Structures are given as C-alpha cells and as structure tokens.
Amino acid sequence: MAAAHNGLVLESVRRLGSVTLFLLRLLGQCLPALGRPRLVVHQIYNSGARSLIIIMLSGLFVGMVLGLQGYDLLQRFGSVEALGTAAALGLLKELGPVITALLFAGRAGTALTSEIGLMRATDQLTAMEIMAVDPLRYVAAPRFLGGVIAMPLLAAIFSVVGLFGAQLIGVQLMGVDKGVFWSQMQGSVELHNVIEGVVKSLVFGTACSLIAVHEGYNAAPTAEGVALATTRTVVASSVMTLLLDYVLTAAFL
Amino acid sequence: MRGVDYAVGGRPIFSGLDLQARRGRITAIMGPSGTGKTTLLRLVTAQIAADRGEVRVFGHDLATLSGRDIYGLRRRMGMLFQNGALLTDLSVFENVAFPLREHTDLPEELIRTVVLTKLQSVGLRGAAALMPAELSGGMARRVALARAIVMDPEVLIYDEPFVGLDPISLGVILRLIKQMNVVLGITSIVVSHDVRELASIADDSYLLSGGKVAAAGAPAQLKASDSPAVRQFMDGSPEGPVAFHYPAPDYAGQLLATED
Numbered sequence: 001m002a003a004a005h006n007g008l009v010l011e012s013v014r015r016l017g018s019v020t021l022f023l024l025r026l027l028g029q030c031l032p033a034l035g036r037p038r039l040v041v042h043q044i045y046n047s048g049a050r051s052l053i054i055i056m057l058s059g060l061f062v063g064m065v066l067g068l069q070g071y072d073l074l075q076r077f078g079s080v081e082a083l084g085t086a087a088a089l090g091l092l093k094e095l096g097p098v099i100t101a102l103l104f105a106g107r108a109g110t111a112l113t114s115e116i117g118l119m120r121a122t123d124q125l126t127a128m129e130i131m132a133v134d135p136l137r138y139v140a141a142p143r144f145l146g147g148v149i150a151m152p153l154l155a156a157i158f159s160v161v162g163l164f165g166a167q168l169i170g171v172q173l174m175g176v177d178k179g180v181f182w183s184q185m186q187g188s189v190e191l192h193n194v195i196e197g198v199v200k201s202l203v204f205g206t207a208c209s210l211i212a213v214h215e216g217y218n219a220a221p222t223a224e225g226v227a228l229a230t231t232r233t234v235v236a237s238s239v240m241t242l243l244l245d246y247v248l249t250a251a252f253l
Numbered sequence: 254m255r256g257v258d259y260a261v262g263g264r265p266i267f268s269g270l271d272l273q274a275r276r277g278r279i280t281a282i283m284g285p286s287g288t289g290k291t292t293l294l295r296l297v298t299a300q301i302a303a304d305r306g307e308v309r310v311f312g313h314d315l316a317t318l319s320g321r322d323i324y325g326l327r328r329r330m331g332m333l334f335q336n337g338a339l340l341t342d343l344s345v346f347e348n349v350a351f352p353l354r355e356h357t358d359l360p361e362e363l364i365r366t367v368v369l370t371k372l373q374s375v376g377l378r379g380a381a382a383l384m385p386a387e388l389s390g391g392m393a394r395r396v397a398l399a400r401a402i403v404m405d406p407e408v409l410i411y412d413e414p415f416v417g418l419d420p421i422s423l424g425v426i427l428r429l430i431k432q433m434n435v436v437l438g439i440t441s442i443v444v445s446h447d448v449r450e451l452a453s454i455a456d457d458s459y460l461l462s463g464g465k466v467a468a469a470g471a472p473a474q475l476k477a478s479d480s481p482a483v484r485q486f487m488d489g490s491p492e493g494p495v496a497f498h499y500p501a502p503d504y505a506g507q508l509l510a511t512e513d
Contacts, residue, residue, distance in 0.1 A: 119341075127338035130298055132327040133355045
C-alpha cells in the first residue's frame with residue numbers, strides 16, 4: 001500500500017518535472033517559431049476558427065440559462081434590473097474562460113494530441129530530426145502558440161454570444177427593461193473585471209495547449225499509446241483548468 | 254564504429270561492435286530480425302548515444318558533439334525510413350521541398366526546379382500534387398528518397414528499403430539505390446534482411462548476430478562462408494545456430510503443468 005503510494009507520488013513528480021522541462025524547451029523555440037507566422041496562423045485557424053461553432057453554440061445556451069436562472073433569482077429580491085450586471089460578470093470572469101477552456105480541451109486539445117502522437121508513431125518527428133529540423137520548433141511550438149492565442153479570442157466570443165443569450169431571455173422573453181439591462185451592466189462592469197477574464201483565459205490557454213502538445217509529443221508510438229495520451233489530455237486539461245481557476249479567482253479577490 | 258556497447262533496460266543489444274562504412278561505397282548491414290539493425294542506424298544518426306565505444310561520422314566522434322553540431326552533421330546525411338515517414342499534411346512537392354525551405358533561402362523558382370529534378374529522378378514528377386495518403390507504399394518510399402537527396406547529402410542511409418514491396422517496386426528501389434551511389438557518388442548504408450537483393454548491389458557487407466559482427470566482407474565472400482550462422486542466414490534455413498524458438502521452458506512440462 002505504502003509502496004503503491006510512493007510510486008504514485010514519484011510518478012506525479014516525474015510527470016510534473018517532465019512537463020516543466022518540456023515547457024522550458026518549448027518556450028525557447030517560440031521566438032524562432034514566430035519567425036514563421038504562416039505556421040502559427042494556420043494553427044490559430046485549426047484550434048480557434050474550427051472551434052468557433054461549438055464555442056458560439058455553447059455560449060448562447062449558457063447565456064440563456066444564465067438569463068433564466070438570474071431572472072428567477074433576482075425577481076425574488078425585486079432587483080431584476082441587476083440581471084445585465086450579473087450575467088456580464090458571470091460570463092466575463094468565470095463561465096467564459098472556464099467553459100471555453102473545457103470545450104477547447106475536448107475539441108482542439110484532443111486533435112492536437114492525436115495529431116502529434118500519430119506523427120510520432122509514423123516516424124514523422126524522427127524524420128524531421130534527421131533532416132536537422134527541430135520538431136519542437138516546427139510542430140510543437142506553432143501548435144502551442146496557436147492555442148495560447150486562440151483561447152482568449154474564443155473566450156471573448158463565448159462571453160459576447162453569452163450576453164446576447166442572456167439578453168434574449170431576460171429582455172425579450174421576461175420583459176426586463178432594455179435600457180436598464182445594458183446601462184446597469186455598463187455602470188458596474190469595470191476594466192479589471194475584463195482583465196481578470198483575459199488573464200484567466202490566457203493562463204488556461206497556456207495550460208491546455210501545453211498539456212495537449214506535451215502528451216502528443218511524448219505519446220507511446222502505438223495506437224494504444226495515442227489513445228491513452230488523448231484521454232490524458234482531456235482529463236489533465238479539465239482538472240488543471242478548474243484548479244487554476246480557483247487559484248486565479250482567489251488571487252484577483 | 255569501434256567497440257560499441259549499447260543496452261536497453263539492461264538487455265544488451267550490441268557488445269563490442271566494430272563496423273565501417275567506406276566513402277563512396279554501398280555498405281550492406283544484414284541480420285535476422287531483432288539484431289538491432291534499426292538501433293544501429295539510430296546510433297549513427299545520433300538519435301541515441303552508445304554506452305561505450307566510439308561512433309564516428311565524417312571523422313567526428315558523436316559523443317563529443319553539441320546538439321547544434323549534430324544538426325550540422327545531419328544536414329550532410331539523408332535517411333530513408335521504412336514507411337517513408339512523409340509529412341502527411343504536406344503534398345508530395347512540399348515534402349520534397351521541406352528541407353530546402355527549412356535550411357536555405359533559395360528563391361521559389363529554384364526550389365521548384367530542384368524539387369522537380371529530384372522527383373523526376375525517382376520517376377514521380379507527375380505525382381507532385383498528390384498527398385502522401387494517395388500514394389502506394391513503393392511510391393511513398395520513392396518520394397521519401399527524393400526528399401532524402403534534395404539537400405545533396407554525402408551519406409544516404411536506408412532502413413529496410415525492400416520490406417513489403419511488389420517485385421516491380423523492389424526492382425525500382427534497388428536500381429535507384431545503385432544509381433544514387435554511382436551517379437551522385439553518395440556513400441550508402443543499407444540495412445535489410447533481404448540477402449539476395451542486397452548482394453546484387455552492395456560493395457561491402459556485414460552480418461550482425463548476437464550484438465556483434467558475425468561476418469564481414471564482400472557479398473560473394475559471405476556467400477562462400479562456411480560458418481554455420483552465416484550459412485543459415487544466407488540460405489534462409491530454419492535449422493541452425495539461430496533458433497526459431499524464443500527461449501521457453503520445457504514444452505511437454507509446460508503443457509502438462511496446471512499453472513502458467
């Protein structure tokens with residue numbers, strides 16, 4: 001039992017060390033990778049633009065639920081005019097970054113991991129090394145940067161569509177005054193609230209992309225290895241996002 | 254390579270391996286499956302380091318080189334992988350152009366000319382616009398060969414170039430290997446277990462067995478060897494010093510035992 005615990009702790013520490021080393025090597029290759037903007041832009045398209053539909057659909061529904069729940073709660077205290085503020089703060093600071101990160105892990109993270117893992121399994125990464133091209137620079141860094149850049153953009157779009165959803169339910173359906181909804185929001189949402197959301201999504205973007213690229217890069221070169229790495233990407237990204245969310249929320253209070 | 258030892262997880266792959274590929278010649282490295290032929294190539298290309306002994310490439314001891322120097326050496330080598338290892342998201346043309354784009358600042362017209370020339374030499378100029386998924390195994394290997402020679406390497410390494418090819422593709426690859434060597438003067442190292450094919454093109458050959466060189470010399474010398482291990486391999490006989498069975502407990506005993 002104790003031995004099993006020791007093994008688990010040892011394995012976790014080893015993993016953490018491996019991810020940290022990988023991050024350092026990756027960061028070293030980010031600047032050269034930026035010298036090839038075409039590769040990075042392609043990856044922003046892959047991770048970002050291709051996730052747009054799922055992000056916008058989810059944003060709309062989350063906003064609509066927020067409008068409904070918020071209205072139900074606020075009308076008990078006779079303060080439905082605060083609905084705009086509640087929805088905006090909830091989306092900008094919390095739901096936008098977090099749900100976007102979770103969806104990103106499932107949609108883009110898995111694609112990154114399995115793509116890189118299969119490149120490993122079919123010797124493509126080794127072939128690059130033999131051609132004296134560092135796969136960290138050509139494959140890993142552009143994908144990592146693409147994810148880091150795409151995440152805040154996706155979170156922003158999620159929040160905007162979410163606000164539209166909340167407004168749709170609150171104003172159009174429940175009859176909250178349109179002017180009050182927007183002016184209350186304008187009056188009480190401050191710049192630092194927006195910054196909190198942006199910082200969160202940047203951190204989540206870094207964590208999720210790092211995990212996805214690392215798992216793919218170090219996947220065992222077999223079908224089973226790639227499948228396992230893909231699963232690990234989703235699990236680790238989700239848990240890490242929620243954990244970091246708590247830490248960041250506490251830090252911003 | 255001199256006195257090279259290499260072990261994976263305590264299991265020795267090579268012990269005291271001596272081997273030399275001479276400039277401008279085709280060196281064949283043969284041996285049964287599992288003798289570490291591919292490991293040997295990974296040592297030569299500095300993907301892994303020897304536990305003991307010396308691996309010299311172009312006169313440089315790989316153990317003393319920095320990562321940057323190793324990348325420098327690799328630019329002078331080309332390698333053909335068993336499955337081609339083409340980059341699946343790039344077209345045939347872009348695959349061959351890849352090393353040029355990464356390592357040179359050649360203008361687009363020149364890249365186009367070089368790539369088309371190399372594709373022509375492997376007979377696949379017409380396939381330039383195809384994606385790797387649309388190629389047959391033999392074609393993918395020829396594209397990979399065009400990519401391996403696009404930087405005009407001094408050494409070309411072939412990892413099992415004949416595996417899984419139909420007789421025509423095999424003949425084509427065989428002729429290409431010889432051509433690259435004769436026309437371009439490329440030093441070639443071919444790792445394979447296809448004895449007959451290799452014997453027809455190799456200048457020197459090594460037979461690996463049990464982590465050592467079991468026999469070395471011109472293919473004709475190996476064929477005439479009277480060592481039982483060499484004979485068994487060259488004749489493809491199941492009977493001989495190299496056992497067909499993986500080490501196992503007594504057969505009858507295991508069948509009759511109740512467990513394991």
